[in-house]
């Protein structure tokens with residue numbers, strides 16, 4: 001067996017401990033005589049899996065009792081529609097455009113109502129987070145929407161927007177469980193799990209109870225109505241059973257790693273290694289303003305497309321894979337999610353130093 005250092009933006013690296021545990025439990029899950037993939041989602045044994053996963057997530061994030069935790073399908077992209085369908089009472093909401101995922105959510109919301117652009121960083125290829133201290137939020141807005149960590153561009157909000165009393169909806173797909181969070185500051189926190197928590201196919205939405213209601217937009221499909229899912233503890237229909245099980249194993253791993261404060265320390269150490277190198281390198285440059293840098297996604301360039309290509313090819317051959325940047329930014333991007341070990345980042349930086357020496 002030979003494992004690479006996988007810097008993919010998603011689906012992404014998972015903790016080896018979790019993969020091994022899943023392998024051990026594959027043929028016979030804890031004496032049930034079957035794999036988790038093969039069991040009824042209505043069985044006692046599966047009920048324990050999903051309930052334990054939810055409780056562990058509640059413990060990790062300190063989720064208050066007046067918030068529901070939903071395990072859903074359809075990717076984060078389906079929540080782009082579910083958010084306005086469930087929340088647009090006045091058919092008006094504010095969106096902050098900090099990258100492609102925020103923009104897609106904004107465009108989707110326009111199908112259902114009046115989505116208003118409150119601020120944007122499109123003028124500089126989304127390389128910063130705009131000033132969000134005094135936005136043109138109007139009284140009739142149902143919510144304010146952000147993408148908290150911008151996977152493609154490598155920016156992260158360090159302070160949440162002043163929403164002037166409106167509920168904040170946040171897509172945390174690429175920073176889920178990467179550091180402690182105050183859930184009470186949000187109306188809705190949601191994300192696809194394939195970046196930082198588990199296999200593609202599961203979305204977790206954490207929603208304050210009063211935002212889960214019957215009077216959703218006319219025409220909202222039963223499956224996209226949060227109330228349907230909340231009333232049935234995410235078991236209205238067959239959930240993505242196996243994916244939820246893996247998420248549960250990852251929650252257990254994060255607990256053993258010291259919870260979210262442990263994760264934050266681990267992620268800050270890794271990010272410091274790569275950003276400190278980028279700041280002193282004469283070849284590689286980070287593309288994001290320093291104060292808005294993400295701990296999870298680190299885009300960088302050499303300034304020469306041919307050299308970028310050569311770097312990606314040589315890195316791949318050396319076992320550092322999926323470093324090619326998104327096509328709208330070019331260059332490279334190292335995604336260093338929770339499960340990326342510190343050695344992976346240290347060895348990558350060593351490889352970058354050597355590449356720099358050899359390509360002067």
Ligand SMILES: *Cc1c(COP(=O)(O)O)cnc(C)c1O
Pocket residue numbers: 010074075076077078101147149150151171172173174192195
């Ligand atoms: C990957 C990603 C998405 C899209 O997720 P899907 O599960 O593929 O729909 C949305 N938002 C952010 C921030 C992402 O990183």
